[in-house]
Amino acid sequence: MTTQVESPPQRDLAAEPSWWERVNKATVAMLGVTVALFIGFGLASPNFLTFDNMSNLATQVAITLIVAIAMTFVITTGQIDLSVGSTVAFVAAMTAELLQLGLDSSLVIVVGLLAGLFWGSVNGWLSAYQNIPPFIVTLAAMSIIRGFALLWTEGFSVPIDRRLFVAKIGEAEFLGFSALAWIALATAVVGGILLSRMRFGRYVNGIGAQEESVRRAGVNTRRIKMITLMLTGLAAGAAGILTAARLGSGSANAAEGFELTVIAAVVLGGTNLFGGRGTIVGTVIGALITGMIANGLTLMGVSPFLTPIVTGLVLIAAIWINLRGRSLAQLFSHLTARRT
């Protein structure tokens, strides 16, 4: 007997789902935390919600955000880059040293970016093509790169002439916000487009979920993984130049523990620490949260030594939401899903 199977109901399968269905639930949770922190600090300190402080906050967050945008790609592929703090210090020290040697600012900027890209390429090649876990590669690179910077500067902070173009970048402003903040915003926009609108971003997400599936689809997954680590190197190079510009000096001891702040910002925003799901909007929110905690606590007159403790606690809470939020989101979509 022939079994008749009825045709499925024809709906517009391609219809764009609602905003709530599309949105990363962990990011929404963190947006809630951001709003709560805004209100909390706003009530606790009258100076918090002023334009000057918001502009100040944007500048404080900028350097973290620039590297965090690139780190979002690395973490989304299921990798990690622990060497970004050292690369920032190396490039900051190099920028100051090269300027002292009398090199032109524009050349120093190019060399600084290339240096970051070089360290990123080394990390990427060893991880993606030599199959050494990125955790190990970048942990070793963290030590080596800072070591070179220390060797070069002998541990001294190298001053930068305030009249030079590089130093002026650190002081430049536009519409009340620093050049650093605008650069960070531009990086976030480019990162957002790259991750969500281009093939590269899809492969980054896919590799973090099931690398073998992406490879079998004909994508050179090693190259994609290497490029993501080159991006963090490049971003750390830019961050190194901007750090030197902002501080007016280059030091091999700069950006200690910076990698943890960056990783915290990425994970706080809802990017899955184990890969497969990345969000640039979330990273912006995550960077804002880490910056806001430091800024708000300082304005409240709390001991600065309390800041890392609070940041750490918020990070643990965020990771809890990152892990649990997904299962809560799945439960929610299960409850609201139409039967297919």
Add this chain to the structure above:
Amino acid sequence: MMSHESTDARAGDTLVTLEGITKSFGAVQSLRGVDLRLGAGEVLGLVGDNGAGKSTLMKVLAGAIRHDAGSITVGGRQVRFHSPADARSEHIGIVYQDLALCDTLDVASNLFLGREPRRGPFVDRGEMHRQAAEMLSTLHVRVRSTHQEIGELSGGQRQAVAIARAVSFQPKVLILDEPTAALAVAEVRQVLRMIREVAARGVGVILITHRLQDLFEVCDRITVMYEGRSVEDAAIADLDIETLVGMITRSNTTTEEAA
């Protein structure tokens, strides 16, 4: 059970012929001379006990493994595959058991993984979802939306998406490795129905499965493998499940014959 036309009526022109295929891995001889024929629009069940060489044979046909001796003829031409790309260029597609999907990407992104339609440098998401919806509707794949993440789908839906992706490459031959393993009954029916629809388009389908009841639902013919050899080839209409089990286990064959 579904009614079947005769083998010759449904099996059109011969698409693929394998003759005397052998393959060794070191001292282990996995394939000892396999013959197989597949016609257009035909569903061929490839069965055999674990270690009989089914998967190895299919990897040879899909270009994932190079065979040692024997011949592969596709569309009347003798070919030799050095890579999966070679097999794909001969329009031979395969869906492995692990499906090769990405859980965190949506249905459309999985269907077009590695060949996303673009508008300038950007992925043309509207076009991708439109084509994906069309593809799924044609094959009657039941998903809520092309925007659904693969991780949210049931096993049957995932299998259906994987088959739809393979079909979108417009294969002449489609190999399915255990597509109904670990699926719920309703989902098995969906996948089997899809196989029939694919075959109805003139695609020759090779189905590897341990679920013998599926063979009677969907196949025209079966080839039985035993210890690296093809030992039986019969129209499914001439078989019942007990005979088939006997063929697979060689329980009605003497040791000398089996060897």
